[in-house]
Amino acid sequence: MRGERRDVPAERNHEELLALKAEGYNMLVDLTCVDYLSQNKTPRFDVIYRLMKFGLSDGKDLGRVEIHCTTGEAPVLRSVKDLWPVADWLEREVWDMFGVQFSDRPDIKRLLMYEEFVGHPLRKDYPIAKRQPLIGPKDGAKADSPSFNILKPTVTGE
Amino acid sequence: MLEDASYLTSRLDEAIGWARKYSIFQYPFVTACCGMEYMSAAASHYDMDRFGAGFPRFSPRQADCLLVVGTISHKLAPVLRRIYEQMPQPKWVVAFGVCTCTGGFYNDYATVMGIDTIVPVDLYIPGCPPRPETVLQGLMLLQEKIQKTGGSFR
Numbered sequence: 001m002r003g004e005r006r007d008v009p010a011e012r013n014h015e016e017l018l019a020l021k022a023e024g025y026n027m028l029v030d031l032t033c034v035d036y037l038s039q040n041k042t043p044r045f046d047v048i049y050r051l052m053k054f055g056l057s058d059g060k061d062l063g064r065v066e067i068h069c070t071t072g073e074a075p076v077l078r079s080v081k082d083l084w085p086v087a088d089w090l091e092r093e094v095w096d097m098f099g100v101q102f103s104d105r106p107d108i109k110r111l112l113m114y115e116e117f118v119g120h121p122l123r124k125d126y127p128i129a130k131r132q133p134l135i136g137p138k139d140g141a142k143a144d145s146p147s148f149n150i151l152k153p154t155v156t157g158e
Numbered sequence: 159m160l161e162d163a164s165y166l167t168s169r170l171d172e173a174i175g176w177a178r179k180y181s182i183f184q185y186p187f188v189t190a191c192c193g194m195e196y197m198s199a200a201a202s203h204y205d206m207d208r209f210g211a212g213f214p215r216f217s218p219r220q221a222d223c224l225l226v227v228g229t230i231s232h233k234l235a236p237v238l239r240r241i242y243e244q245m246p247q248p249k250w251v252v253a254f255g256v257c258t259c260t261g262g263f264y265n266d267y268a269t270v271m272g273i274d275t276i277v278p279v280d281l282y283i284p285g286c287p288p289r290p291e292t293v294l295q296g297l298m299l300l301q302e303k304i305q306k307t308g309g310s311f312r
């Protein structure tokens with residue numbers, strides 16, 4: 001990747017990103033997260049912001065930077081929705097998939113999974129064989145079996 | 159006298175089945191890449207119309223054959239079930255492609271492991287995606303099934 005990498009403490013993410021926006025990084029290219037549980041790193045999560053200076057007159061790429069915020073279990077960051085509106089859905093996705101919380105968005109909604117889904121599927125401790133079907137028989141029987149009841153949606157785990 | 163009557167009704171069922179199997183009104187529920195293969199099977203080169211199935215309806219209320227084409231996620235499963243229930247009787251369901259048959263190569267939190275856990279399936283067409291020849295063979299097998307079981311509602 002072009003551009004430099006900077007490490008920022010998670011509790012100061014909004015201030016640092018505000019300063020970078022003032023510096024001319026007018027575009028949030030991506031906001032994502034990595035779970036390092038399987039590599040036994042001590043700050044387990046790494047929330048990554050990728051910024052770009054987008055030349056508004058000629059459309060040229062004038063520089064990029066990658067911001068890493070490492071946080072432990074139950075990560076809480078500040079939302080940057082007010083700096084770049086695109087962060088709205090990206091933060092919803094990071095919450096949905098990794099359970100990263102944003103302190104000024106207490107009622108954040110899942111982006112990809114359904115409301116009834118329990119847990120965060122891209123965390124490395126989410127069981128790979130766990131299924132949570134919205135409808136369907138608990139025992140995995142066929143749909144024309146007598147145990148099938150579509151009037152009561154069942155959420156099954158394990 | 160009674161034997162004559164049963165002979166008559168069985169001949170009638172046969173005639174109705176024959177009429178039904180050559181007028182399949184399909185509803186393509188297309189969610190993924192299998193849709194491309196469905197289009198190629200339905201378009202002029204392979205020409206599904208030869209089998210009387212040339213007229214996809216885009217309302218389930220006007221269709222009698224639900225073609226589920228592509229991966230179904232758990233989030234979409236209630237929608238598919240509702241579409242199935244909106245279709246008038248008699249109706250048939252075709253699982254088109256391996257994702258709808260078994261979940262395919264997806265084995266994760268998001269994908270339904272075979273649509274037969276949501277709706278009853280009459281015919282499975284495997285393949286990733288199935289070639290149009292496979293689709294046409296499946297269509298002919300479905301016609302056979304319609305001929306034999308056309309009168310049975312569920």
